[in-house]
C-alpha cells in the first residue's frame with residue numbers, strides 16, 4: 758500500500774499533475790505513522806529529478822520546470838505545517854545569513870534548509886535568490902551571524918560561490934564563521950574549490966552540521 762503510494766507520488770510529480778500530487782501528499786500525511794514529512798519531500802525531489810531528466814531530453818520545456826517549481830512550493834506549504842518544521846522547543850541556536858548565489862533563481866532547496874533551520878531554533882536572515890557577493894558581505898557585517906549558507910543548483914554558478922567566499926575572506930569576516938554550501942551537483946572537490954567549510958546535497962545533514970558548529974563555539978567560549 759505504502760510502496761504503491763510512493764510510486765504514485767513520484768509519478769504524479771514527474772507528470773506535473775498538480776492536483777494528484779497534492780491529494781496524495783495530504784493522504785500520505787494522514788497516514789501519519791507510516792509517512793514522515795522528510796520521506797515525502799524526498800519522493801517529491803525524486804519526481805523533480807525526473808522532470809529535470811525530461812527537460813534534458815527535450816521532452817519538457819522551461820514552462821514545465823516552472824510548473825514543477827510551483828508544485829514543489831505547494832507541497833512545501835503543506836509540509837511546513839507539520840511538526841518537523843516547527844520550533845516546538847522555542848530554542849535559540851544562533852544566526853544564519855542565507856541566500857541563493859548570483860545567477861541562480863532556484864530557491865526550493867534553500868527554502869527547505871531555511872524551514873528546518875528555523876525549526877531548530879536558528880534565526881535565518883534570508884537574502885533571497887540571485888544574491889551578489891557584496892550583499893553577503895554587507896549582511897555578515899551587519900548581522901554578525903555564526904553561519905553563512907549558500908545555495909546553488911546551476912553548475913555554472915559555482916564560481917559565484919567561490920567569489921562570495923573570497924569576498925568574505927578579503928573583508929576579514931571569516932574568523933569564527935562557518936560557511937556551508939548546498940546544491941545537487943556539489944561534491945567534496947568543488948567544496949574545496951569554493952573554499953567552504955562543508956557541502957551537502959541534503960538539507961537535514963546541513964542542519965546537523967550547523968548545530969555541531971554552534972556547540973563547538975559554545976564549548977570554546979566556556980573554556981575561555
Ligand code: B12
Nearest residue numbers: 809826862863864865866906908911912939940941960963
Ligand atoms: C524547478 C526547477 C526550475 C525552476 C525553479 C523554481 C524555484 N522556485 O526554485 C525554474 C523554472 C525557475 C528553473 C529555471 C532554470 N533551470 Co531549473 N530546474 C528545476 C528542477 C526541475 C528542480 C530543482 C529543485 O527545486 N529541486 C528540488 C530541491 C529540493 O533540490 P535541491 O535544490 O538540490 O535542494 C536539496 C539539496 O541540494 C540541499 N540544498 C539546496 N540548497 C541548499 C543550501 C544549503 C545551505 C544547504 C545546507 C542545503 C541545500 O537541500 C535540498 C533538500 O535536501 C531541476 C531538476 C533537478 N533535478 O533538480 C532543474 C535544473 C536545476 N534546472 C536547470 C536549468 C538548465 C535551468 C535554466 C537554465 C533553464 C533555462 N534554459 O532557462 C533556468 C535557470 C534560471 C536561473 N537563472 O536560475 C538544470 C541545471 C543544469 C546545470 N548543469 O546546471 C536542471 C538540473 C534541469 C536539468 N536536468 O537540465 N528551474
